[in-house]
Amino acid sequence: MRVRLPAAVAVTAWATSAVLLSGAPAQAAESDCGSNQICLFQDYGYGGRMLNITRIGTCIENLKGWEFNDITSSVINNSPVTVRLYQDIGHGGKYVRLTPGEKIANLSSVTIYNNDGSWFGVNTFNDRTSSTC
Template identity: 30%
Template sequence: MNLRRTALRFAFGAAAVTGALAATATTASAAVLTDIQTGSGKCPANWVCLWSENDFIRGNPGGGSDYGAVGSDGNVADLGNFFFESKLARWKGMQDRTSSVVNNTGSSICFYEHNGYGGLEFRIGPREKWASVPSWINDKISSFKYC
């Protein structure tokens, strides 16, 4: 009985990890995670993560909202390209929705108002965490890159 319960737990855990690591290529060497969970500690090492709400909260895409979180290990020219879809929810991506960010890389990251790294620029340093981005860029970030 215990072996059966352990096997079921393992199967459910593997399915959850597989769903959470649904990656989409952004460049030849970059990937995007579209299901980063709530909390600054959920951003993987050497990745940049963005949340739709202050304090690293991803919102509730299953509750009919369009909010979530995304992370990448490389430059992202258009945050609107990444979405999460399941039987329970469809989340439309992070285009103009970002309110908190984590830079878990050893480099500075520049966030931009427009796709293709244009418009207003907000720069953060290596390993910085912003629970609330400045109001002038809040819900306006459309792309980001190493800078």
């Protein structure tokens, strides 16, 4: 007999394999972000809660589902790919670009791009990330 799972369960199971929301340690650190991972941190200087993206190339349409919408203050890209942090859900709005190996300890003053790829300027992106790709 074949059992069919509801679509929400299947999507949740796939998403859980792609991303790990680190609950331990209570206070994350830069060293908690391993090789081939992209890590978003709630606080400046790689502190607070950490969202750890472990599947390279994974895009997250809406960080609200991971309880990480609009709270990112620092980020590490330990992956071999360029990563974008978007202001809006669904990879919309302005974005910050991180090249492989790049770290930003404080998103309050960073280079921001418009969604069409043109340069917007240097401004704050603190607590503004709603999706990643």
